[in-house]
Amino acid sequence: xxxxxxxxxxxxxxxxxxxxxxxxxxxxxxxxxxxxxxxxxxxxxxxxxxxxxxxxxxxxxxxxxxxxxxxxxxxxxxxxxxxxxxxxxxxxxxxxxxxxxxxxxxxxxxxxxxxxxxxxxxxxxxxxxxxxxxx
Amino acid sequence: xxxxxxxxxxxxxxxxxxxxxxxxxxxxxxxxxxxxxxxxxxxxxxxxxxxxxxxxxxxxxxxxxxxxxxxxxxxxxxxxxxxxxxxxxxxxxxxxxxxxxxxxxxxxxxxxxxxxxxxxxxxxxxxxxxxxxxx
DNA sequence: CTGTGTGCAAACACTTTGCAGGTGT
DNA sequence: ACACCTGCAAAGTGTTTGCACACAG
Numbered sequence: 400x401x402x403x404x405x406x407x408x409x410x411x412x413x414x415x416x417x418x419x420x421x422x423x424x425x426x427x428x429x430x431x432x433x434x435x436x437x438x439x440x441x442x443x444x445x446x447x448x449x450x451x452x453x454x455x456x457x458x459x460x461x462x463x464x465x466x467x468x469x470x471x472x473x474x475x476x477x478x479x480x481x482x483x484x485x486x487x488x489x490x491x492x493x494x495x496x497x498x499x500x501x502x503x504x505x506x507x508x509x510x511x512x513x514x515x516x517x518x519x520x521x522x523x524x525x526x527x528x529x530x531x532x533x534x
Numbered sequence: 535x536x537x538x539x540x541x542x543x544x545x546x547x548x549x550x551x552x553x554x555x556x557x558x559x560x561x562x563x564x565x566x567x568x569x570x571x572x573x574x575x576x577x578x579x580x581x582x583x584x585x586x587x588x589x590x591x592x593x594x595x596x597x598x599x600x601x602x603x604x605x606x607x608x609x610x611x612x613x614x615x616x617x618x619x620x621x622x623x624x625x626x627x628x629x630x631x632x633x634x635x636x637x638x639x640x641x642x643x644x645x646x647x648x649x650x651x652x653x654x655x656x657x658x659x660x661x662x663x664x665x666x667x668x669x
Numbered sequence: 670c671t672g673t674g675t676g677c678a679a680a681c682a683c684t685t686t687g688c689a690g691g692t693g694t
Numbered sequence: 695a696c697a698c699c700t701g702c703a704a705a706g707t708g709t710t711t712g713c714a715c716a717c718a719g
Contacts, residue, residue, distance in 0.1 A: 414693075414698095414699060414700085416699085444701090445701050445702075446683085447684090450683090451699080452699090455699095466601060466603050469603075470708095470709085492652065503645065506641040508622060510624070510635070513663025513666050513667065514624060516660035518658075519657070521643070521654065524651070525652040528649055531650060549718075552674090580675070583674075585710075586710095587674090604683075604684085604708090
C-alpha cells in the first residue's frame with residue numbers, strides 16, 4: 400500500500416509532509432527519530448509541523464512512538480502484524496538504533512488484585528546484531 | 535538502614551540534599567517525580583542540584599529512574615529485592631502514579647540471533663487499584 | 670586544606686500554542 | 695468556499711554547563 404492510499408483510507412488530507420513521513424518510515428528497517436526522518440525527507444518542514452503530523456498520524460494508528468528515554472523518541476510504522484499483537488522494542492546501546500521486534504511478542508504479566516492493564520511496553524536494551532559483529 | 539548509612543556505604547559525602555532525597559524516596563510507597571520529591575523535602579534546593587543528585591544517586595545504584603514518557607520521569611529507591619531481580623513498573627493512566635511491582639518480575643524474551651540483551655524495561659499502563667475502586 | 674557539592678545565571682533542547690496565510694477537497 | 699494544514703513567533707518546560715562559593719572529610 401502506498402502512503403497516499405493510507406491517508407485516503409483514514410480520511411486524512413493528502414499533504415506532502417504526511418505523505419513524506421509515511422514514505423520514510425515505511426521504507427525504513429528501523430524506527431527513526433524526528434531528525435532522521437527530516438534528513439531523509441525531500442521537502443523541508445518546520446518542527447511544529449512535524450510534531451503535529453506525528454501526533455495526527457499516531458492518533459490514526461498509522462505510526463507509533465517509542466520513547467527510549469526522555470531525550471530520545473523514535474517513530475515506526477504500524478504494520479498489520481504489529482497492529483494485531485503488541486511487540487517489543489529493541490534499543491542498541493552502541494548505535495542507538497531502535498527496532499520493532501515483530502517476532503518477539505509482549506508477554507502477559509499477572510498483576511495484583513485491583514490492577515487492570517491496558518497496554519504493556521517492553522523495551523529491551525542491549526547490543527544489536529550489527530554492532531555485535533563489529534566487536 | 536538510614537539515609538546516612540546508605541551514603542556512607544557508597545563512600546558518598548553526606549549532604550542534606552542527598553540525605554533528604556533518600557529519606558523521601560525511602561518512605562514513599564510509589565515512585566516520585568522531581569516536584570513530588572521537592573514538596574516533601576524540608577530544605578529548598580535548586581533544580582540543578584536535584585538533577586545532579588539524582589544522577590549521582592543513580593550511578594551509585596541507590597535509586598533508579600522510570601521514564602513514563604518524554605515529559606514524565608519518576609524516581610524510586612533500589613531495595614534489596616529490586617536490586618536482585620528486575621521488576622516491572624506500573625503506570626496508572628488516571629492518577630499518573632508509578633509503582634514498582636516488586637512481585638511482578640520481568641520475563642525473559644528470546645531475541646533473534648546476534649542480539650544480546652542487557653536490560654529489559656517493562657512499563658505496564660492501566661488503572662491502579664485505588665482508581666479502580668473509585669469508579 | 671582539598672575535593673566535591675551547591676546555587677545562580679545562562680544556554681540549549683524539546684514541545685506546545687496562537688495566529689495569519691496557504692492548500693487540499 | 696471551507697476546513698484544515700503549515701510556518702512563524704513566542705512561550706513554557708526539561709536539562710545541561712560554567713563559574714564562584716560553601717561545605718564535608
